[in-house]
Amino acid sequence: MTNLSTKLAQREATGKPIQIGIIGAGKFGSMYISQCHRTPGVRLAGIADLSTDRAFAALKRTGCPEDRYDTTGQLSLSEGLQSGKTVIMTSSEDLIAQQDIDVILEVTGSPAAGVKHALLCCEYKKHIVMINVEADVLAGPLLTRKAKEAGIIYSMAYGDQPALIAELVDWARTAGFNVVCAGKGTKHLPEYHYSTPDTVWDYYGFTKEQLVSGDFNKQMFNSFLDGTKSALEMAAVANGCGLSPPSNGLRFPPCGAHDLPQVLKPVEEGGMLEKYGTVEVVSCLETDGRDVFNDLRWGVYVVIEAPGPYQRECFAQYGLKTDKSGRFAAQYKPYHLIGLELGISIASIMCRGEPTGQCQAFAADTVATAKRNLKAGEELDGEGGFMVYGKLMPAEDSLRIEGLPIGVAHGLVLKQDVQKDCGLSWKDVEWSLKSQVVAVRREMEDIYRREFSERRKPVEGTTMVTNGHEMK
Numbered sequence: 001m002t003n004l005s006t007k008l009a010q011r012e013a014t015g016k017p018i019q020i021g022i023i024g025a026g027k028f029g030s031m032y033i034s035q036c037h038r039t040p041g042v043r044l045a046g047i048a049d050l051s052t053d054r055a056f057a058a059l060k061r062t063g064c065p066e067d068r069y070d071t072t073g074q075l076s077l078s079e080g081l082q083s084g085k086t087v088i089m090t091s092s093e094d095l096i097a098q099q100d101i102d103v104i105l106e107v108t109g110s111p112a113a114g115v116k117h118a119l120l121c122c123e124y125k126k127h128i129v130m131i132n133v134e135a136d137v138l139a140g141p142l143l144t145r146k147a148k149e150a151g152i153i154y155s156m157a158y159g160d161q162p163a164l165i166a167e168l169v170d171w172a173r174t175a176g177f178n179v180v181c182a183g184k185g186t187k188h189l190p191e192y193h194y195s196t197p198d199t200v201w202d203y204y205g206f207t208k209e210q211l212v213s214g215d216f217n218k219q220m221f222n223s224f225l226d227g228t229k230s231a232l233e234m235a236a237v238a239n240g241c242g243l244s245p246p247s248n249g250l251r252f253p254p255c256g257a258h259d260l261p262q263v264l265k266p267v268e269e270g271g272m273l274e275k276y277g278t279v280e281v282v283s284c285l286e287t288d289g290r291d292v293f294n295d296l297r298w299g300v301y302v303v304i305e306a307p308g309p310y311q312r313e314c315f316a317q318y319g320l321k322t323d324k325s326g327r328f329a330a331q332y333k334p335y336h337l338i339g340l341e342l343g344i345s346i347a348s349i350m351c352r353g354e355p356t357g358q359c360q361a362f363a364a365d366t367v368a369t370a371k372r373n374l375k376a377g378e379e380l381d382g383e384g385g386f387m388v389y390g391k392l393m394p395a396e397d398s399l400r401i402e403g404l405p406i407g408v409a410h411g412l413v414l415k416q417d418v419q420k421d422c423g424l425s426w427k428d429v430e431w432s433l434k435s436q437v438v439a440v441r442r443e444m445e446d447i448y449r450r451e452f453s454e455r456r457k458p459v460e461g462t463t464m465v466t467n468g469h470e471m472k
Contacts, residue, residue, distance in 0.1 A: 004344065007351040008041030017043040018350045019081065021095040021126075023117055024107035025049040025058040026217065028131055028160075031339025032105065034062035039343050043084060044068075045101055046077050048092040055088045096120045103346050105157075107131045107339075109220065111138045111407035112437040118143045119440075122150035129345045131157040134383060137235045137366050138407030138437070140359035142444035153349050156357030159341030161300050162236040164333060166357035168302040169241045171331070177304040180328060181264040181278055182243060185296030186230050188252040188283040194371050195226045196386045223384030227252070228406060231366045231392040234279040238364035239395075240357050244278045245364040249391045255282035256294035257301070260330035261323040264303045269328070276305075279364075279392075301332035362448045366390040367403035367423045374418040380429070382410030391423060399449050402426045408438055 011017055018041060022029050025047055036044045049055040052073065059069050069086035077098050080087035089095060096104055096117065104126050106117045114135025121128040128147070130136045136143075136156070147154035156163035161184045169182050187203075195203065200222040201211070210216065223229045230250060238245050253272055255263045264280060265271030273280065284295035305328050306312040312326045320329040345356040368380070368388040381387050383406055390406035398405075404412075404424040412429040433439045 004347040004351055005040075008039065008347055011041035011351075017041050018346060019043050019045040019100055019102045020105060020346060021046045021048065021098070021101045021103070022105045022107060023048045023092045023095065023113070024105075024109065025051075025055040026107065026109065027220075028157075028339040028342075029105070029107040030058040030062050031159075031337075032107075032342045033058055033064060035340055035343060037064055037068050042343065042346065044086045045081055046087045046089055046095045046098070048089050048095040050090055052088050052090060059086070059088075092117060093120055096124050096126055101126055103127045103129060103349060105129050105131060105342070105346075106135070109134060111135045112435070115139050115143070115437045115440050118154065119146065119436075121152060121154075122146050125150060125152055127153045127155070127349050129155050129157050129342070129349070131160060131339075131342070133160070133162060133229075133232045133236050134407050136359060137232045137239070137364075138405050139440050139444055140236070140239060141362040142440065142447065144359045153353070153355050154358060155345050155349055155355030156236065156240060157342055158344040158348070158356040159336060159338045160233075161336055162233050162240065163345070163357040164300045164336055165237045165302070166240050168300060168331060168333070169237075169243070172302050172304050177307070178276070179241070179243065180266075180276055180303040180305050181273055181280055182237060182241065182300075182302045183234060183264075183280045183282065184230070184300045185282050185284055185298065186252070187225070187285060187297055188227060188230070188281070189285055189287070189289065190252075192225050193227050193369075193389050195222055196371070197222050197384065198386075200225055219382075219384040221384070223390075226371070226384065226389040228366070228383050228390035230281045231390040232406070234281060234392050235364040235366045236359070237279050239359045239361055242277075242360060242363065244275065245392045245394055246274060246278060246280065247394060247397070249393065250281050252281055252283045254284075254286045254292050255296070256292050257296045257299070257330070257332055257334070258294050258321050260296075260301055260332065261303055261321065261328035264301075264330075265305075265323060265328045269325070270323070271328075296332060296334065298336060299332050299334040300336060301330050303328060303330045305329075362395045362444070364392060365395045365398035365403060366392055366406045367398055367401075368406045368409035369423050370418045370420050373420050374414055376414050376416050378414050380409045380412050380414070383407075385410075388424065393423075395448065396452050399445060399452065404429060405441060408435075408441060 047055045077087050111134040114132035197218045266273045284297035322329045369391040402425045
């Protein structure tokens with residue numbers, strides 16, 4: 001990526017800046033807004049948000065110069081494009097439909113909105129950066145296919161952890177290493193699974209001044225804490241990198257950066273992984289609540305294995321932190337800057353024609369799991385709420401049990417009781433294909449159920465061994 005800034009500068013010099021549309025002016029969107037006016041070769045054409053006050057507040061709070069946006073709220077999007085001013089609007093479809101927009105940033109955090117906007121981008125031939133990991137995990141395998149059919153790029157968001165992990169995985173494989181494990185750090189203890197919006201701030205150290213700044217949504221932050229966001233992000237990594245999720249959910253082992261190669265290797269090698277090529281999240285807290293030394297709370301990592309004695313010697317010669325055997329080593333990035341780095345995705349799409357990470361398969365899913373005993377007739381309140389958290393699992397397992405994805409576990413009414421810590425099923429709730437997001441998800445499930453079934457069928461003429469018996 002060493003020449004992206006040069007390519008952007010060339011676009012600026014030729015008067016052909018990339019025109020960007022943002023949907024959602026929350027925390028992530030605000031972080032990008034703070035940087036885009038500082039980037040040559042890029043123009044923020046429009047912001048679509050249901051609250052125009054929130055969008056104007058984001059521009060003001062992040063220091064966007066007033067001469068760079070329409071302070072009157074009177075300009076049309078076409079007029080804004082001609083004058084070089086950002087226009088605020090409420091209609092996301094009008095933003096996507098504008099022919100001069102090049103890239104759409106989907107930052108709503110709503111799975112239903114994300115699916116809707118991705119399909120509109122396919123219709124109107126607009127590249128899309130899906131910052132909305134909830135939508136990506138819910139339907140990304142199908143949305144990626146539809147985007148390719150439409151001739152557009154559907155991309156992960158650089159700066160967010162899944163794309164940064166995908167970059168490390170790509171580095172490892174391009175350099176000729178097998179990936180043992182990849183993931184990120186976070187703050188987690190087992191009891192956090194049951195955190196609610198009423199308890200979330202007890203676990204964070206934010207000041208009152210920070211909480212009133214407008215950047216802190218307690219249900220969103222609770223999804224970070226209760227493990228849902230980690231499960232979603234690791235599902236996105238597994239789906240984007242061809243890695244496997246753990247068979248029974250993330251374990252969140254306490255682990256500092258220096259111990260990554262020792263802890264995150266297979267059990268048969270003295271680690272805690274059930275197999276090679278998986279994803280995992282490490283906690284910055286010991287099980288008794290003490291801080292982990294040299295923690296990786298804000299970072300991402302990849303663990304690799306030396307293919308042979310020569311590479312193992314090189315690991316030692318160049319100071320890599322390895323496990324005791326010297327075979328396993330880790331590379332990591334200690335921090336991620338979220339929306340402040342998002343411009344790299346835009347430049348990669350428009351200057352190279354490449355996404356910064358993209359869903360490649362349906363390997364992992366995130367299933368809604370009860371935080372407490374749930375009763376028939378209750379209405380689910382979604383990610384980060386009082387009722388469910390998301391649990392990572394293999395996609396085939398999710399399809400087999402008809403797992404209810406966390407991305408649709410909002411507004412659906414329970415048909416029957418569900419016990420605490422049990423995963424929810426489509427059979428547990430009232431649902432309808434009249435809902436676009438439900439229809440898209442069920443379509444994807446049908447497609448992959450067939451594909452998984454075909455993949456399991458033996459090729460004619462081959463021999464299978466089952467319980468010690470050969471079968472033709």
